[in-house]
Amino acid sequence: MTVPQSGNSSDHQTSHLKSNTTTLHSCLQYLSDKATDEWREHNCPVDVKSLGKASWTLLHTTAAYYPDRPAPSQMDTMRTFINTFAENYPCWHCREDFQRSIKESPVRVGSRKKLSEWLCQRHNEVNVKLGKETFDCTKVFERWLDGPADGRCDAPKKKA
Numbered sequence: 001m002t003v004p005q006s007g008n009s010s011d012h013q014t015s016h017l018k019s020n021t022t023t024l025h026s027c028l029q030y031l032s033d034k035a036t037d038e039w040r041e042h043n044c045p046v047d048v049k050s051l052g053k054a055s056w057t058l059l060h061t062t063a064a065y066y067p068d069r070p071a072p073s074q075m076d077t078m079r080t081f082i083n084t085f086a087e088n089y090p091c092w093h094c095r096e097d098f099q100r101s102i103k104e105s106p107v108r109v110g111s112r113k114k115l116s117e118w119l120c121q122r123h124n125e126v127n128v129k130l131g132k133e134t135f136d137c138t139k140v141f142e143r144w145l146d147g148p149a150d151g152r153c154d155a156p157k158k159k160a
């Protein structure tokens with residue numbers, strides 16, 4: 001907000017009013033844009049980014065809850081799940097690269113750790129392609145299973 005340096009008090013008031021009206025208008029516009037964004041988020045078809053974020057959440061969480069010692073049938077269904085996902089992922093250019101990646105590095109279904117690390121590496125390939133930072137794969141269970149040791153991700157305590 002600008003503070004007038006000269007003029008009479010009525011000029012000051014008019015200037016303040018104008019300035020306050022502009023600020024109020026900006027705030028209302030901000031709230032309206034925010035409401036629109038929120039509405040869009042819950043009601044519109046997804047774009048590549050939000051589809052990706054939701055898909056990685058599903059994939060990493062599925063891997064984090066995969067057994068340490070899977071039965072042969074669990075290994076089969078996981079292999080099928082990943083391969084079918086790669087064939088049907090609804091972003092065609094993402095799908096092509098992901099299919100190429102899992103052809104070069106087939107899915108490792110031998111244990112929770114192997115699957116989670118394998119997936120982390122696949123995700124890092126996409127991160128590199130998009131110019132993003134790579135993720136430290138030793139932290140994959142902290143991110144997707146346990147949360148940080150300091151409890152930041154624990155449910156907030158209810159007030160008495």
Ligand SMILES: Cc1cc2nc3c(=O)[nH]c(=O)nc-3n(C[C@H](O)[C@H](O)[C@H](O)COP(=O)(O)OP(=O)(O)OC[C@H]3O[C@@H](n4cnc5c(N)ncnc54)[C@H](O)[C@@H]3O)c2cc1C
Pocket residue numbers: 048049050051052053054055056057060089093094095097098119120121122123124126127129130134135140143
């Ligand atoms: C199979 C697949 C292929 C994709 N290919 C493309 C593509 O070719 N082009 C394109 O534009 N987008 C692609 N995407 C989408 C892209 O990867 C991102 O999901 C999107 O850009 C949104 O990014 P984000 O910054 O929200 O975080 P995301 O990359 O979606 O990551 C979500 C969260 O996962 C965690 N994370 C990040 N990296 C790792 C990792 N290596 N291991 C474990 N956890 C991690 C972080 O906490 C991060 O906040 C693809 C998505 C999928 C599932």
